Amino acid sequence: MSTTEPLPAAEAAPPLAGVPDVPADVLAELRSTWLPRPEPDSAGRAERHRLAEAARRLIEAVKLVDPEGDADALGSVADEVSDLAARIAALPSVEQRTPSFEDLQLHERSPFVGAANPLAPPMELEADGPVVRAHAVFGAAYEGPMGRVHGGYVAAAFDEVMGVAQSGAGALGMTAYLTVRMKRGTPLHQRIDYEAEVVRVEGRKAWVEARSYADGVLVADGEGLFIRARAV
């Protein structure tokens, strides 16, 4: 891909040649309902999301706190946070019960999109015809070069958005390879926009293209191959 123009918006996902089983109108409906973030289905889940958001602020604060400041104060908060981690770990774990449908959703658990996952920025998703659009703001914890997102996270964000694009097109594969061209640094602390679309399907293989933009300027683009397991 050489153009820097965003992919055009589309009215609806056209049928994708090669994707089996699921009619295009059903997929389009699923995409429009599954990709936007749902409201939490219980008070407990809402509180877990609030806890994850607090943990994100904690991660950011720990990354930025000055080691040349007050060592006693640092030691004291390290003890408190350690006690808090032990209190949380002593609460019932999702791994001790059969996961619910909501537990398994990308919006809940993903390291990029998951509201319950403190590692997730979290990224927001939307369906735009056959294109999946996403956006995220990466904080200090994602820093590689000064003020820029680490290249591993740049690539991983592409994996997520491409993975959703091919799942949303019914391909349901796993990443076999991913190529990301990093054209400019991806800046921290500002909204990064993504777009991804399946461009070709052959049997169990789906090829996806994606791009990312900072303030409308192309910062990276790439493509990936996703392969559906034989059993699915």
Ligand SMILES: CCCCCCCCCCCCCCCC(=O)SCCNC(=O)CCNC(=O)[C@H](O)C(C)(C)COP(=O)(O)OP(=O)(O)OC[C@H]1O[C@@H](n2cnc3c(N)ncnc32)[C@H](O)[C@@H]1OP(=O)(O)O
């Ligand atoms: C409806 C709305 C829903 C929206 C809501 C979305 C929910 C859901 C979103 C999820 C979003 C998560 C996004 C993260 C996605 C991951 O991170 S997935 C995790 C990372 N990837 C992996 O762990 C994959 C590890 N690799 C594998 O498991 C296996 O190698 C694979 C990829 C499944 C392929 O295995 P296999 O099926 O045994 O492959 P095999 O039969 O040997 O080869 C099949 C063909 O593929 C080719 N091939 C195999 N591997 C490769 C390769 N690496 N490179 C090139 N060609 C290859 C072979 O040459 C062969 O080609 P042909 O001879 O048919 O032409």
